[in-house]
Amino acid sequence: MRSKSKCLEKYIMQNKESHYRVAYSYVKNKEDALDIVQDSIYKAFKSISVLENTDNINSWFYRILINTAIDYIRKNSKISLVEDFILDSNDDSKEDNYEDIDLQKALDNLPEINKTVITLRYFEDLRLEDIADILGENLSTVKTRLYTGLRKLRIEMEE
Known part of the structure; x- marks a missing residue:
């Protein structure tokens, strides 16, 4: 148990920026x-x-992280819409803004599972096998979700 805790601590410290992203x-x-x-x-x-x-610590922790993020969104979705509106109208800071706002908006419009696969693949540079392990899905299911998400993203970007 002790070595698992040390291993987890080391993993978290080495990957904190990726987890934050x-x-x-x-x-x-x-x-x-x-x-x-x-x-x-x-x-x-x-x-x-x-x-x-x-x-398996990488896929195990990413699964916890993604589930925590999704749970947070579900719990706070109504509150955050109001806060975002208020913050957007009053906030002059440029911190943590994505460079391609259109891409980010299009990503936000995707279903959660497609967004997750695309984020892990292209922003976190994870292999499809690792994503399948993180999500507890079949590799072919992850590929389907990736390509479906990319197709939807392309359509969204063209509009």
């Missing part, structure tokens, strides 16, 4: 993204005993 891609807010990462770390340490093999 994934969380931020869901909520588009610095503080919320940091909260999601923090909650994910807490959940990971709390359930470290379920991790059978430390070689």
